[in-house]
Amino acid sequence: MAKKLRIGLIGGGRIGKLHGTNVQNFIPNAEIAIVADPFANEAMEAWAESVGIPKVTKDPEDVFASDVDAVFICSSTDTHAPFMIKAAKAGKHIFCEKPIATSIPAIKEALAVVEEAGVKLQVGFVRRFDFNHKAVADTVKSGKLGKVYVVKVTSRDPEGPPMSYVKVSGGIFMDMMIHDFDMVRYLSGSEVVEVNATGAVLTDPGYAEYNDVDTAIVTLKFANGAIGVIDNCRTAPYGYDQRVEVHCEKGAVQDNNHLNNEAFVSTADGVVSAKPTFFFLERYNDAFVAEEKAFVEAVLNDTEVPVGGKDGLEPVRIAAAANLSLKEGRPVKLDEIEA
Amino acid sequence: MAKKLRIGLIGGGRIGKLHGTNVQNFIPNAEIAIVADPFANEAMEAWAESVGIPKVTKDPEDVFASDVDAVFICSSTDTHAPFMIKAAKAGKHIFCEKPIATSIPAIKEALAVVEEAGVKLQVGFVRRFDFNHKAVADTVKSGKLGKVYVVKVTSRDPEGPPMSYVKVSGGIFMDMMIHDFDMVRYLSGSEVVEVNATGAVLTDPGYAEYNDVDTAIVTLKFANGAIGVIDNCRTAPYGYDQRVEVHCEKGAVQDNNHLNNEAFVSTADGVVSAKPTFFFLERYNDAFVAEEKAFVEAVLNDTEVPVGGKDGLEPVRIAAAANLSLKEGRPVKLDEIEA
Amino acid sequence: MAKKLRIGLIGGGRIGKLHGTNVQNFIPNAEIAIVADPFANEAMEAWAESVGIPKVTKDPEDVFASDVDAVFICSSTDTHAPFMIKAAKAGKHIFCEKPIATSIPAIKEALAVVEEAGVKLQVGFVRRFDFNHKAVADTVKSGKLGKVYVVKVTSRDPEGPPMSYVKVSGGIFMDMMIHDFDMVRYLSGSEVVEVNATGAVLTDPGYAEYNDVDTAIVTLKFANGAIGVIDNCRTAPYGYDQRVEVHCEKGAVQDNNHLNNEAFVSTADGVVSAKPTFFFLERYNDAFVAEEKAFVEAVLNDTEVPVGGKDGLEPVRIAAAANLSLKEGRPVKLDEIEA
């Protein structure tokens, strides 16, 4: 039987459990050998046992000291970069949840260590692995629609986070739209060179207290000449709204929302279909598995990871530019942001 | 300026007014010169004036005696065949609403006179001119889907007719499904050779009193080997349901219902679209104009009409076969029905 | 019979003929009594005769001196305001094609004369009468979705105009996006207070020669706090792309493109539907009739016109703001533009 990639999981919270369960169930050529979480307790041990993870520890150093080939960093955002550095120095390949950090120098430092160590790094921009968005990107990449003119992304969460989270989230651009900043790079095949942000507090006045907005529209210019726009809103009572569109020289490609089912009821009141799936766990369920498989394949076959270090850095730079644009009420060139 | 076809309109009821108004407004190379209706009154004169029809009479003989080139027979069904015969003998080209008659010998007699007279005859199977169904038929006819396997038609009225009408309607096959019998001939490009009818009284027990059903499914065999099915129901609270589908060797072609608009509202309760258009006047609005134009063009250019005498006879034969099949509870071959 | 509104048509070009033909065919309580066009010739006389317009003249003064109740101003843009002034002084009600003028002072002068004269003025923003966009606007207006958060409009022409037209068009904002500036006011029920424009030359380098762009995205702020975005492109090989969307507190409402038909073909190559209707004549066909009816009704019943003078002025101000924003690379407040 072929070699299995042995993985250490750092962080056993919601997203850590998701990755761990997926790897154990769906990735035949990988296995989680150890999970580390400072809050490890009986419930976490029970979960680990239920999915066949043999070891649970409170100390992440146990992971770096173990014989695992790779780590999945799923801990809180502020610990991503430090753990990346430790993992790289221990010679472990790294899958790191997004963002690497909200500070650009911190990201750069971590990326430098990773490069120095020669280990692979994949950043968790999961939407690239979604069946719908991927079909759109693949169509653009195929070249059959010719030159890219306009890239559009709509992203709305079903409900806003608690204000306790808003306080520390880094703001809508760093916390929510960062996925879309990655998406426009993925869809356009080009780098963002200018950002122009508009925002408003509409869903809850609480956002204003943290100098944040809950609704935002950002226009973008790309290196290849194309332009783009992203609109975000923290609430959408009908579910998770996730649509992308690329208008090109020879046509346009776009995707519809993914609905809970494809049944519809026609009555005197109208024709009623199901709502979009509720939130990211429902919507990007299969995409998480696809990104995990992609990482495992890249390590085992020593090929390039699909979402690398630069892909981890650029969205953070774009988010920083958007923050500056919103604050100063002007377009901001990416050149103004530390690279 | 090019010659205008001069038309006499026989029957100024709902369907007569529809054809008359359309010809006056939308068919530049035709004009209604006279309208005859035994119930002609001030209201009808006002309508005629409003659309520019110069003459109104109670006597249809005035039409046959006039210099019009063609007649539109829009009177009650029992008068279609006698008026066709008179019109043909007077050398007028004929557009006749469906059905020519519910009696096969009556149809055959009228068709024989028409043929003898050498005038053109178009029968009003308007759905062939609908933009959706025509797109389906044209795709089949193009041959790109290869051999026809299965033809399917769904047809539901928004609401049933009054029982006073049910009493004299000739039954669901002769009155309602007759359009679909025409449609399957149109879509398949082949003749029906066997009919197998199932029916039920579900929407209103009143239908049973007249030995009629309100819901029916008829399976069909075609001369080219294909098979088919039509389902009808007298009521559909969501509007006029009109869908066709042809499954072929290399693929399938079908159409969706035509909705009142293409807006949709997403809320916590679901995604709501508009209903299908209410009934045949809304749904086949443009198709009526297209069939009128086709008749006028065929006469002016002396080309073949798109829906001729045989197209008027065959659906009545199929309806007769369906009636026999339902009554005797067995498949009926078209050969059993007078041709 | 009820009084018919007598109308004088000024301008017998494409859009003039469209309005004239529609009024003659579809508006029973109105009639075109005279058409004036400096280029009146035999062809125009033939057209007038074919639709029953009794008089053709080269001199617009003949219209103002006639006994018509109202005029339709369908001449070249630079003549709209002067003709409006003459018509108002002659006591004629006015339907004027958009834009009234590209100069704000010119618009204001004309509006002042109209107000002074006490005649009605409707401006030809036809998209408000489209069945899809109206359904969206009516849903927002009903209040059932609560507060407006985001208004989005996508508008793409199937093909760009000739460069000779680009030269004099006033630019993409004044010529093309002006419809969308009207649309966002209509959809949001609020006034635009800030404009932020991004643009690019992507479809044809010729636009750059006239300091124009062919692709543009404009973000907007509204007086009610909502934000919005419009994206335009001069070319879309798949047809006329016309979609609007309003995201609100309790849900979102949007419309799909109107396709040539609702048939679809499934083969080994995919599922193929029809394209959007080709351009504005096909797409807004019924909307033109609806706006004409609305004007005629408003005059005959002495009620408010649905699209008045302010609706003619504001989109021009927004377009001026967009031009300034694009030129200076900064958000522009509407207050900066003459009101």
Added chain:
Amino acid sequence: MAKKLRIGLIGGGRIGKLHGTNVQNFIPNAEIAIVADPFANEAMEAWAESVGIPKVTKDPEDVFASDVDAVFICSSTDTHAPFMIKAAKAGKHIFCEKPIATSIPAIKEALAVVEEAGVKLQVGFVRRFDFNHKAVADTVKSGKLGKVYVVKVTSRDPEGPPMSYVKVSGGIFMDMMIHDFDMVRYLSGSEVVEVNATGAVLTDPGYAEYNDVDTAIVTLKFANGAIGVIDNCRTAPYGYDQRVEVHCEKGAVQDNNHLNNEAFVSTADGVVSAKPTFFFLERYNDAFVAEEKAFVEAVLNDTEVPVGGKDGLEPVRIAAAANLSLKEGRPVKLDEIEA
């Protein structure tokens, strides 16, 4: 930790492996303890190891003699009933792939033994667990659409089976339409009382050699008065076509096909969407897991299974009636078939 249901798997072919893999990966409260297959070999052992099944045997008796609580019978159709009887006598709960047998007496004998033994039996009509069809059935069951009028099912395979299989398949009604016979019972909530079959050989003349057809339409009458129709075709080059529809007193509910993705491309050639998923493994992927979970829950909680013995018998009776109807060219009452 809660008790895990211990399961013995009988048959390690395609469908057996599917169930086995699913149980091991997705059903936390169940585990496959042993798999028996007369063709057990190294590959099967490797598969068993990969999904964590500890024991592989060639002898099914090893399963019945083991301490498992339940068995999954996934062997060839002719062995279903004998294995059911052995399992029941050994006191094992039973999940059995459909059909139990093609002979009605054989089914009845097996069901009698199961009842005598007091073990649970679930039959593998997996489509009841599909998210789309279930949404349709749940809508009907909710009663909000009122009385059922018409039930419709369309089912087309992407490609026909090899002729070697056709020879032994039991014919299109027993092999393919049997799923739809189950579906109409599920959707209508009523029993079939009459069957009327039409069929043709259109895709491959080979079917005729085995007295089979490749395309069939069957109309049905239900005990509650409703009527229905199923159409099947062995080939559909665009993928697996699986649609159901129920027309009721107050409206209709239906589902669309499930497509590979929800992206679409608009070009000058039309608007192209993805095809339906290829075949049953892709389409009913999640439904298999749902049916396995339902069985496990019913056994662990000692509740009723969702698809029981009668549900295993009736579709076979309907298929027998359809065979008789096609052979004799007449409607067949279910009463004519052994119950």
